[in-house]
Amino acid sequence: MSVSVVWPGREGVEVESRNVPSPGSDELKVRVEASGLCGTDLHIASGEYPFARPGVTIGHEFAGTIVEVGPDVEGFSVGERVVVDPNIPCRTCEFCHSSRPHLCENPQALGVTLNGGLSEFAVLPAPQAYRVPEGLPPEAAALTEPLACTLHAVDLGDLRPGERALVLGAGPIGVLCAALLVAAGASEVLVSEPSRERRDHVRKVGAEPVEPESVSEGMADKVFECVGRSGTMRDAVEAVKPGGTVVWVGVAPPEAEVAVRPYDIFRRELTIRGTYTNPFTMERSLALLGSGRIDWETIVTHRIPLDRFEDAWSAHSEGAGLKVCVLPESS
Amino acid sequence: MRNRAAVMHGTHDIRLEERPVPEPDPKEVLVEIKAVGVCGSDVHYYEHGRIGSFVVEKPLILGHESSGVVVDLGNEVTKHEVGERVTLEPGVPCGRCRECRAGRYNLCPDVRFFATPPIDGAFANYVTIHEDFAFRLPDSMSDEVGALMEPLSVGIWASWKARIRGGEHVLVTGAGPIGLLAMRVALAFGATEATITDVSEERLEIARRSGATRAINVANEPLPDAGVEVDALIECSGNPAALKDGIRCIRPAGMAVVVGMGPGEETSIPLSYIQSKEITLTGTFRYANTYPTAIGLVSSGKVSLDDFATSHYGLDDTEEALQASGKDPANVKPVVVPGS
Numbered sequence: 001m002s003v004s005v006v007w008p009g010r011e012g013v014e015v016e017s018r019n020v021p022s023p024g025s026d027e028l029k030v031r032v033e034a035s036g037l038c039g040t041d042l043h044i045a046s047g048e049y050p051f052a053r054p055g056v057t058i059g060h061e062f063a064g065t066i067v068e069v070g071p072d073v074e075g076f077s078v079g080e081r082v083v084v085d086p087n088i089p090c091r092t093c094e095f096c097h098s099s100r101p102h103l104c105e106n107p108q109a110l111g112v113t114l115n116g117g118l119s120e121f122a123v124l125p126a127p128q129a130y131r132v133p134e135g136l137p138p139e140a141a142a143l144t145e146p147l148a149c150t151l152h153a154v155d156l157g158d159l160r161p162g163e164r165a166l167v168l169g170a171g172p173i174g175v176l177c178a179a180l181l182v183a184a185g186a187s188e189v190l191v192s193e194p195s196r197e198r199r200d201h202v203r204k205v206g207a208e209p210v211e212p213e214s215v216s217e218g219m220a221d222k223v224f225e226c227v228g229r230s231g232t233m234r235d236a237v238e239a240v241k242p243g244g245t246v247v248w249v250g251v252a253p254p255e256a257e258v259a260v261r262p263y264d265i266f267r268r269e270l271t272i273r274g275t276y277t278n279p280f281t282m283e284r285s286l287a288l289l290g291s292g293r294i295d296w297e298t299i300v301t302h303r304i305p306l307d308r309f310e311d312a313w314s315a316h317s318e319g320a321g322l323k324v325c326v327l328p329e330s331s
Numbered sequence: 332m333r334n335r336a337a338v339m340h341g342t343h344d345i346r347l348e349e350r351p352v353p354e355p356d357p358k359e360v361l362v363e364i365k366a367v368g369v370c371g372s373d374v375h376y377y378e379h380g381r382i383g384s385f386v387v388e389k390p391l392i393l394g395h396e397s398s399g400v401v402v403d404l405g406n407e408v409t410k411h412e413v414g415e416r417v418t419l420e421p422g423v424p425c426g427r428c429r430e431c432r433a434g435r436y437n438l439c440p441d442v443r444f445f446a447t448p449p450i451d452g453a454f455a456n457y458v459t460i461h462e463d464f465a466f467r468l469p470d471s472m473s474d475e476v477g478a479l480m481e482p483l484s485v486g487i488w489a490s491w492k493a494r495i496r497g498g499e500h501v502l503v504t505g506a507g508p509i510g511l512l513a514m515r516v517a518l519a520f521g522a523t524e525a526t527i528t529d530v531s532e533e534r535l536e537i538a539r540r541s542g543a544t545r546a547i548n549v550a551n552e553p554l555p556d557a558g559v560e561v562d563a564l565i566e567c568s569g570n571p572a573a574l575k576d577g578i579r580c581i582r583p584a585g586m587a588v589v590v591g592m593g594p595g596e597e598t599s600i601p602l603s604y605i606q607s608k609e610i611t612l613t614g615t616f617r618y619a620n621t622y623p624t625a626i627g628l629v630s631s632g633k634v635s636l637d638d639f640a641t642s643h644y645g646l647d648d649t650e651e652a653l654q655a656s657g658k659d660p661a662n663v664k665p666v667v668v669p670g671s
């Protein structure tokens with residue numbers, strides 16, 4: 001039996017003991033060693049996430065050690081540490097065939113539609129697993145997925161090394177984004193954030209924290225909105241230089257709208273891009289974590305065992321610190 | 332003010348001469364030169380009197396990696412002041428042709444480039460340059476590091492062309508000054524693995540000290556047997572075998588950037604590999620719009636060049652400086668200090 005965090009289909013989540021089956025022919029079974037909490041988990045718990053399946057074990061940012069290997073699996077063996085890409089494309093639709101699997105018409109996702117990693121054990125399709133480099137601890141490996149999503153956003157921003165970048169918001173994604181921009185050779189990375197405590201984290205990853213009031217017109221070549229509010233989406237458009245790119249990384253409520261002046265887009269030739277999940281970025285994300293370029297210890301502010309899941313959940317809901325990571329009960 | 336210059340009269344013939352101090356044109360600044368790096372192309376002119384179609388036909392001042400202090404201004408100069416420390420981008424393009432207007436001014440057919448016949452270079456006390464091609468140096472940067480913004484620019488241009496992104500693996504073939512700098516830039520641009528090759532153990536040792544995650548002596552361990560798999564190749568040796576073997580290390584859809592100049596006009600490449608893996612192959616010619624980035628990378632600490640210059644010479648010893656790397660492969664970057 002496995003202690004698991006389940007969304008019952010109504011508001012909230014419940015910790016229960018469930019049976020985790022043996023892996024199917026092309027699956028792996030892992031003992032989960034670290035599982036990060038994410039904003040999406042809160043949306044699922046409050047019933048605002050239409051894709052979530054009632055009764056699902058949540059958790060989509062997790063790493064663990066293989067305890068059982070399905071009979072048809074090649075290239076993995078028991079005892080290896082892996083991290084998981086939760087997003088499973090159908091591999092047959094128009095989007096999957098044109099190298100945009102993240103836009104798949106019939107996607108599945110561990111921790112959303114299929115059982116995920118906030119659990120002692122998890123079962124997953126082997127192609128979703130990536131081997132963790134030697135020496136990278138599980139709570140760092142569990143950052144691979146959110147870092148991979150942010151890396152895709154930074155890719156779309158098309159930063160030229162030496163440029164000046166601005167990030168709005170210093171939550172986990174904003175800080176990861178800033179760390180990636182620093183690693184990618186931006187000459188200056190400014191991060192606007194109202195909370196003083198969160199501004200302190202920014203300095204630790206080599207970026208420069210600023211107060212939101214000091215965001216001004218045309219101050220950066222590339223701007224990354226990592227808040228998810230209409231107001232900051234609009235600020236991002238103001239703050240970018242002519243010819244620059246704005247990436248809206250934050251997730252706004254589905255009904256939110258932003259007023260943008262088409263004349264600005266015309267006269268300043270601006271590009272506004274959306275970014276969705278982590279296509280093709282898991283390997284590079286792992287390489288960055290493994291190389292020590294990303295100061296994951298700054299990002300993981302909470303390590304809480306699964307038997308105190310309530311504490312982890314409230315720390316996460318209150319927005320204390322940055323990334324809340326759930327570890328197995330035993331440690 | 333006396334302007335002494337090390338003038339090349341023919342192969343293996345450098346003479347110290349006195350020249351008039353040049354007068355700046357209205358848009359030019361007069362710069363007192365403080366440091367000049369010796370580049371492989373200077374050495375090539377010194378030894379062979381030509382590079383491809385560029386032939387030294389009359390006396391020529393070599394040297395194009397330079398920095399100094401502004402000592403006089405043309406009457407239309409607006410960007411600089413007397414006393415300002417600057418690094419000089421040595422190629423001034425015409426600004427009017429198709430390539431200049433497209434922003435690729437490195438491809439300008441009428442560019443006037445230091446130490447490329449018949450344009451004189453910087454092994455001298457004074458030079459003039461268009462004000463747009465002098466870049467203010469931060470106080471934290473030494474004269475000698477300022478001079479190295481030129482070869483660093485070659486590395487930046489190569490990494491831009493290779494589209495290096497965070498988390499990638501780059502292969503640099505050739506651990507000369509250009510290869511070493513290209514490698515440092517690729518690491519600063521987020522590459523997490525940098526494999527470098529050479530046949531000189533001394534140079535590989537320098538590469539290991541400056542961040543290579545793997546340094547392979549291809550004289551002992553041929554590249555095809557080394558199990559190297561990369562996202563991008565930056566070829567900096569000029570050796571046809573390095574290009575050929577390097578291309579075969581590139582993963583599908585990767586990039587090959589040829590910086591090193593080969594011995595001949597033509598060379599053979601593994602065409603079917605390029606086709607079946609959809610490799611993009613491109614060359615580089617100097618660089619464009621790199622100086623602000625070069626200064627930013629060094630002043631922000633992302634690339635450190637403090638240990639890069641390996642020896643120093645006065646203007647009288649320019650000839651010795653030109654021979655230094657050939658005598659000792661570990662003497663990667665000799666620097667001439669005209670004021671010394």
Ligand SMILES: NC(=O)c1ccc[n+]([C@@H]2O[C@H](COP(=O)([O-])OP(=O)(O)OC[C@H]3O[C@@H](n4cnc5c(N)ncnc54)[C@H](O)[C@@H]3O)[C@@H](O)[C@H]2O)c1
Binds near residue numbers: 531592617
């Ligand atoms: N494209 C441009 O704009 C541009 C600008 C500057 C220099 N360059 C060229 O770049 C090249 C490198 O310049 P440099 O100053 O570093 O020259 P260099 O000759 O000092 O360095 C080349 C290095 O390659 C090594 N080498 C030889 N065979 C090799 C092999 N099979 N595999 C790996 N390494 C090998 C040599 O030992 C040497 O250390 C030269 O060809 C130069 O002309 C091009």
Ligand SMILES: [Zn+2]
Binds near residue numbers: 040060
């Ligand atoms: Zn998430």
Ligand SMILES: [Zn+2]
Binds near residue numbers: 095
């Ligand atoms: Zn699909």
Ligand SMILES: [Zn+2]
Binds near residue numbers: 426428430439440442
């Ligand atoms: Zn031109």
